[in-house]
Amino acid sequence: MSRNSFSLWSAAAANPSLVTLIRELQSALSDCRTVLDVGCGNASPLRFVKGPQITGLDGYPPALEEARRAGTHDDYVSGNVVELGKRFKPGQFDACIALDVIEHLPKETGWQMLAEMERIARRKVIILTPNGFLPQKSHDGDLQEHLSGWTAPELRSKGYEVVGMYGVKSLRGEYHRIKNQPRIFWLGVSLLSHWFHTRSRPEKSAAILCSKRMGAT
Numbered sequence: 081m082s083r084n085s086f087s088l089w090s091a092a093a094a095n096p097s098l099v100t101l102i103r104e105l106q107s108a109l110s111d112c113r114t115v116l117d118v119g120c121g122n123a124s125p126l127r128f129v130k131g132p133q134i135t136g137l138d139g140y141p142p143a144l145e146e147a148r149r150a151g152t153h154d155d156y157v158s159g160n161v162v163e164l165g166k167r168f169k170p171g172q173f174d175a176c177i178a179l180d181v182i183e184h185l186p187k188e189t190g191w192q193m194l195a196e197m198e199r200i201a202r203r204k205v206i207i208l209t210p211n212g213f214l215p216q217k218s219h220d221g222d223l224q225e226h227l228s229g230w231t232a233p234e235l236r237s238k239g240y241e242v243v244g245m246y247g248v249k250s251l252r253g254e255y256h257r258i259k260n261q262p263r264i265f266w267l268g269v270s271l272l273s274h275w276f277h278t279r280s281r282p283e284k285s286a287a288i289l290c291s292k293r294m295g296a297t
Contacts, residue, residue, distance in 0.1 A: 083151060088128040096267060097246050097256065100274060101208070101289070102128045104243065105177075108291055112174035112203055117153060118193070119161045119181035122146035124153070126177065135173070137161065162189055164196040176201035179208040180256075187228045194238070198294065206291045207235075208245065211282065216254045232282040235290040244278035244285025247271060252286040 092099050106129055109115060113133060117126050120136030122143040127150075136153035138144040139160045148156050159167050161181060176197040182190045197205045213229025232242040246256050247270030253259045260266045270286075278285035 083127050083134070083154065084130075085151065086127045091128070096271060097274075098125060098128070100271070101125055101245065104245070104289055105129050105206070106131075108204060108206055109175055114173045115175045115177060116164075116168065116173040116197075116200065118164070118176060118178040118197065119184075120144070120147060120153060122150070122152075125179060127152040132174070137164075137167075161185075162193050162196070164193070164200060168200045170199050171202045172200050174202050175204040175206065177204075177206045181209075182207055182230060183209045183214070183226045183228055184224065185227055190228055190230070198292070201294050203294055204291055205240075205294065206289070207240075208287060208289050210256075211244070211249055211285050211288050214254070230288070232288050232290075235288065238292070240290040240292045242282045242288050242290045244280070244282035244287070245274065245289050246286040247273040247278055249278075249284060249286045256287060 088099065088102055102125060109129060109132055115132045115134045117124050117134055117136045120138050124136060126134050134153045135155040135157060136147055137157040137159050141158060144156055144158055147153060157167065162185065178197065182193060185193060209230045212231055214226055216224060216226040218225040235242055246252055251258060251266055251270045258266050258270060282288045
């Protein structure tokens with residue numbers, strides 16, 4: 081399979097919030113030809129982004145093998161997300177992205193990963209993470225436990241532009257899932273709150289999408 085075989089609209093039937101994320105990513109990557117997807121997992125949202133050549137990196141072999149079989153990326157690398165400097169050269173990729181990754185690292189290690197991402201990205205560094213600390217446990221060694229929380233003010237202090245994602249924070253829990261029933265109603269409330277309130281007020285959102293433009297032009 082290839083990435084061209086993935087249909088965003090089919091996936092959006094089960095997860096409408098995915099459309100808002102892909103819209104943001106497609107716009108942010110419009111001037112990027114090569115992308116490194118750090119901690120790509122087995123079903124990265126980047127499989128729906130059209131245009132750039134995307135390399136997936138993950139340190140959990142079963143997830144990387146599932147991604148390879150599904151064809152979510154153009155290339156695959158097995159490696160530790162906090163050892164990027166051992167595998168990639170400075171400026172090797174136009175963009176370096178980590179979606180729902182940094183919160184799985186201790187705070188100091190997360191900052192180290194960001195520094196490495198900034199070193200190997202020529203144009204953009206992008207991260208998606210819950211807004212603040214959100215407790216989440218690991219299951220069967222899948223590396224999904226949350227070890228840190230990240231906020232809009234601290235990322236802005238490092239030069240990142242921040243937008244809110246997935247609507248009001250109180251509506252979502254682990255894995256950005258809607259907490260309340262009926263789910264379809266509260267999902268609608270969440271989407272409306274994203275567009276009309278929390279996208280421009282990330283301090284109140286469930287997640288934050290943070291991007292930093294690097295020096296290359």
